[in-house]
Amino acid sequence: MGRLLSHRFRRTTLVAVFCAAILSGIAVSRFTGFGISLAGLSLMLLFAGLRHQRLAALLSVILVGVCIGGLRGTIFMEKLAQYEGIYNQKTVLVGQAVDDAGYGKQSQLSFDLTAARLDGTGEPLIGKIGVSGFGTNVIFRGDTVRVEGKLRSGLGSRQGYMSYANLSVVSSRPGTIDTFRRKFAAGMQSALPEPEASFAMGLLIGQKATLPGNVYQDLVMVGLVHIIAVSGYNLTIILRACLKLLGNRSKYQTFVVTIALIAVFLLITGASASIVRASIVSGLSMAAWYYGRAFKPLVLILMAAAVTSLASPLYLWGDIGWYLSFLAFYGVLILSPQIHQRFLHGRIASSVLVGIATESLCAEIMTLPLVLYIFGQMSGISLVANVVVAALVPLAMLLSLVAGLAGMLILPIVGWFAWPAVIILTYMLDAAHILASIPHIFRDNVFLTAAGMLAMYAVVLASNILLHSRLKRNSAIITALPIEIRDELRDANPLLRPSYQRSPAYASLEK
Numbered sequence: 001m002g003r004l005l006s007h008r009f010r011r012t013t014l015v016a017v018f019c020a021a022i023l024s025g026i027a028v029s030r031f032t033g034f035g036i037s038l039a040g041l042s043l044m045l046l047f048a049g050l051r052h053q054r055l056a057a058l059l060s061v062i063l064v065g066v067c068i069g070g071l072r073g074t075i076f077m078e079k080l081a082q083y084e085g086i087y088n089q090k091t092v093l094v095g096q097a098v099d100d101a102g103y104g105k106q107s108q109l110s111f112d113l114t115a116a117r118l119d120g121t122g123e124p125l126i127g128k129i130g131v132s133g134f135g136t137n138v139i140f141r142g143d144t145v146r147v148e149g150k151l152r153s154g155l156g157s158r159q160g161y162m163s164y165a166n167l168s169v170v171s172s173r174p175g176t177i178d179t180f181r182r183k184f185a186a187g188m189q190s191a192l193p194e195p196e197a198s199f200a201m202g203l204l205i206g207q208k209a210t211l212p213g214n215v216y217q218d219l220v221m222v223g224l225v226h227i228i229a230v231s232g233y234n235l236t237i238i239l240r241a242c243l244k245l246l247g248n249r250s251k252y253q254t255f256v257v258t259i260a261l262i263a264v265f266l267l268i269t270g271a272s273a274s275i276v277r278a279s280i281v282s283g284l285s286m287a288a289w290y291y292g293r294a295f296k297p298l299v300l301i302l303m304a305a306a307v308t309s310l311a312s313p314l315y316l317w318g319d320i321g322w323y324l325s326f327l328a329f330y331g332v333l334i335l336s337p338q339i340h341q342r343f344l345h346g347r348i349a350s351s352v353l354v355g356i357a358t359e360s361l362c363a364e365i366m367t368l369p370l371v372l373y374i375f376g377q378m379s380g381i382s383l384v385a386n387v388v389v390a391a392l393v394p395l396a397m398l399l400s401l402v403a404g405l406a407g408m409l410i411l412p413i414v415g416w417f418a419w420p421a422v423i424i425l426t427y428m429l430d431a432a433h434i435l436a437s438i439p440h441i442f443r444d445n446v447f448l449t450a451a452g453m454l455a456m457y458a459v460v461l462a463s464n465i466l467l468h469s470r471l472k473r474n475s476a477i478i479t480a481l482p483i484e485i486r487d488e489l490r491d492a493n494p495l496l497r498p499s500y501q502r503s504p505a506y507a508s509l510e511k
Contacts, residue, residue: 012299017058018065019302025069026313029077069310076313079126083151083159091151091162092119094144094170098128101139102209108132109167111139112158113147127314130158133165142178144170157319177264181205187407188400191418196425200400202228203393206275215429218436223364223382226328227393239282255290259283276311277325280304297333301326320374324367331362335460338467360386369448369456376447385435389428396424 095116104110110132115124131147139145149165174182185207188197195215201207208216208228219225239258246254266279281304288295295303305326308315315322336359348354360383372378379385399421406417435441448456 012296014057014061016296016299016302018061019299019306021062021065022069022306023302023309023316025066025071026073026309026316027069028066029070029073029313030317069306072310073313076126080159082123082125083153086118086151087153087160089151090149092146092148093117093125093129093151093162094119094146095124095129097139097141097143097145099141100207100209104132108134108163109136109139111145113145125159127159127312128157130154130161131165131167132163133167135165135167136169139167139169140172140174140178140182142174143172146170155318157314157321159314183408184404187409187411188404189407190411191403191407191414192400192422192425195429196422199228199425199429200396200404200421203397204400204404215432218429218432220377221379221436221442222385222389222432223379224385224389224432227390239286251290255286258286262286276308277304277322277329280307281329301329301333304329320370323370327366327370328363331364331366332359335366335464336362338464342467342470356391357383357387360390365460369453369460372446372448373450373453376445378443378446379441380443381435381438381441385432388435389431392424392428396421396428399424 093113093116095113098112098114101109101111110130112128113131114128116129117124129151131145133147133149146168147162147165149162151160151162154160185201188201191197192200195212198207198210198212199215202211206228211228216225219228239261242258242261243254246257262279262282266275281300284295284300284303305316308322339362340355340358344354344358364382368378403414403418403421406414410417
């Protein structure tokens with residue numbers, strides 16, 4: 001007990017615990033409220049406990065984090081109470097379209113509405129509302145739309161849903177970025193045939209509204225739908241290209257340009273949970289790289305989760321995409337490097353295809369239990385599909401960008417610039433279709449119970465801890481030996497090689 005009281009915790013440990021406590025407070029506030037007085041008391045304890053970084057500091061950090069998260073969640077819950085009086089009633093709302101509308105069930109125009117106001121007056125409702133209906137031919141992102149219909153309670157990331165609504169566009173004032181986005185989409189349609197043009201827009205900015213249903217179903221069946229759901233992978237490719245182009249310039253110029261690219265990418269694609277997480281992670285990683293520091297992957301994950309949850313507790317309370325994003329993030333940044341260092345050595349370890357397969361497998365291991373619990377779906381060929389198709393995504397994005405810009409600027413000779421993109425996009429779609437045609441590779445209605453899901457995650461977590469302790473033990477053994485013996489053992493026995501974690505500033509940019 002005395003050793004525990006006198007133990008000095010690392011700052012990274014305190015930061016990780018603080019972020020985890022914030023998440024806990026937000027989760028608890030969904031069911032009970034927090035008072036401001038408790039938050040003030042916890043802040044006083046924090047200043048007193050951080051002086052020595054011992055057990056008192058750890059307890060203070062936990063209390064402060066829980067109170068901050070709980071207070072934020074309590075304020076948010078009070079705002080959500082606005083919905084209680086309008087559910088199951090015919091309502092008129094005026095708000096902004098979050099994304100370009102697409103045709104859904106029974107040919108209804110479907111989109112998400114945000115900043116909605118009752119009859120266009122009063123305080124805006126928080127969160128977003130799913131809308132489907134008739135009355136206009138097209139709705140673009142950013143348009144002010146008037147919807148009239150019966151509002152029902154929503155599920156997941158949506159606070160409400162309105163179907164068979166009467167739709168009308170009140171005003172359409174696209175900004176500079178939205179105008180460029182529409183012109184680029186038109187240029188892509190001019191440069192590439194369908195469905196390659198819609199697939200290219202999905203790769204670049206996550207636009208799925210124009211993607212044919214059969215193509216989307218093929219991607220779902222082979223586990224490739226994530227490549228058209230804009231995420232950190234798209235942002236990674238852009239930042240890698242930027243780093244290579246500016247590699248010989250100053251760190252300051254590289255940092256400013258990459259941060260600007262992150263901001264522009266976030267504006268163009270919209271603030272979905274996955275891209276917000278990827279932007280925060282990439283921004284923190286670039287800041288650490290600029291100052292010559294490195295984030296531990298677990299700290300980076302918890303910081304990104306805490307920041308996004310404080311911005312909108314709705315992510316933590318019911319956004320499945322948010323959970324899947326962080327689970328895949330954990331698999332790629334923590335589980336994959338451990339498996340790579342423990343079981344893969346020599347030429348196999350340096351293989352690009354092996355690296356893609358390992359990261360895809362780890363991401364699937366972390367997301368599969370939740371997917372089975374929520375959706376009851378699984379693909380038996382997703383690992384092969386990721387190696388055969390997803391490995392070409394960076395090249396496909398580059399060639400598609402060239403084709404789209406050519407369609408915008410030099411339409412008379414666009415064919416000379418578009419044919420490389422046509423070839424690679426056609427191959428990717430054909431490969432996905434062939435794999436999706438294999439009998440019994442996709443299973444539906446395979447649901448897990450909550451207990452089964454938790455049991456699977458417990459097994460994965462226990463294996464992760466055992467693997468980490470083994471690698472840490474090997475590292476300690478090697479470090480304690482003389483340099484000559486250490487080098488000899490490294491070459492003779494790969495199992496005694498010390499654990500090596502790639503720099504989080506680099507690893508986080510990989511996914």
